[in-house]
Amino acid sequence: MDEYTGNIGVYRFDREDGRTQAFSAKVSDHYPVFAVFSVAP
Numbered sequence: 423m424d425e426y427t428g429n430i431g432v433y434r435f436d437r438e439d440g441r442t443q444a445f446s447a448k449v450s451d452h453y454p455v456f457a458v459f460s461v462a463p
Contacts, residue, residue: 429458 433454436446446453 425460425462427458427460431456 433456435441435449435453436443
């Protein structure tokens with residue numbers, strides 16, 4: 423059964439790579455989001 427772990431977030435690739443927000447705007451006007459699930463057999 424899949425269960426939501428409560429771990430969510432936004433991946434700020436500009437901050438992770440040391441880039442500016444102006445640079446990231448050239449790549450996309452959205453940041454990727456994520457949610458973590460636990461899968462039990």
